[in-house]
Amino acid sequence: MAAVVIMDHPLIQHKIGIMRRKDTSTKEFRDLVSEVAMLICYEATRNLPLKDVEIETPLTKTVVKEIEGKKLCIAPILRAGLHMADGILNLIPNAKVGHIGLYRNEETLEPVEYFCKLPSDAAKREIFVVDPMLATGGSAVAAIDLLKKRGISKIHFLCLIAAPEGVERLQNAHPDVNIFIGNLDERLNDLGYILPGLGDAGDRIYGTK
Ligand SMILES: O=P(O)(O)OC[C@H]1O[C@H](OP(=O)(O)OP(=O)(O)O)[C@H](O)[C@@H]1O
Numbered sequence: 001m002a003a004v005v006i007m008d009h010p011l012i013q014h015k016i017g018i019m020r021r022k023d024t025s026t027k028e029f030r031d032l033v034s035e036v037a038m039l040i041c042y043e044a045t046r047n048l049p050l051k052d053v054e055i056e057t058p059l060t061k062t063v064v065k066e067i068e069g070k071k072l073c074i075a076p077i078l079r080a081g082l083h084m085a086d087g088i089l090n091l092i093p094n095a096k097v098g099h100i101g102l103y104r105n106e107e108t109l110e111p112v113e114y115f116c117k118l119p120s121d122a123a124k125r126e127i128f129v130v131d132p133m134l135a136t137g138g139s140a141v142a143a144i145d146l147l148k149k150r151g152i153s154k155i156h157f158l159c160l161i162a163a164p165e166g167v168e169r170l171q172n173a174h175p176d177v178n179i180f181i182g183n184l185d186e187r188l189n190d191l192g193y194i195l196p197g198l199g200d201a202g203d204r205i206y207g208t209k
């Protein structure tokens, strides 16, 4: 079974606390999505392979470590994952980006796929799937199913807030995927929203409600 890492860093807890407030503005919310994504990415990339590269400092030749950035891919689940991807690209600017379009049918809560565009060499890359919310887990499981069908095997999932129900579903469906979570919340409500949660992440990022 892969790792489930729940972030306890004070910066992450503080920033998610601001995101949860109902009066936090769209702009502030959007900025925080990207900042918290960067902080979670810091932990999620802890075991990335490094290679030795010979360089010259102003004084001498030496060997330094480099991340093989060209071998990474960030895969946001649309819409809400897009802003997490923007934050992570600040840290890993050489990563490619694959977009996965899924929305949750509000009645059945099942994910509906409407778009998928991945780098042509995605199967050779380590993939970081990002979405702020892991609720029932349906969207995350469907996104990862879709990646695996395309031959992708090294997959991590990063979210800001998760419900225990979603973590369990994702772990059962994809026990090989590492899961990095900003805050683990209490439960889902009858409409499939995370409690206490922060509401609908996509609507809060884009001001669509
Ligand atoms: O774990 P689940 O029960 O599948 O729910 C989580 C999904 O719901 C939200 O997306 P939404 O369907 O609202 O689409 P949006 O990002 O376009 O608003 C969220 O960003 C996840 O993708």
Ligand SMILES: O=c1cc[nH]c(=O)[nH]1
Binding pocket: 133, 135, 192, 193, 194, 195, 197, 198, 199, 200, 201, 202
């Ligand atoms: O609480 C939730 C559940 C699903 N999607 C969201 O954006 N928020």
Ligand SMILES: [Mg+2]
Binding pocket: 080, 200, 201, 202, 203
């Ligand atoms: Mg939404």
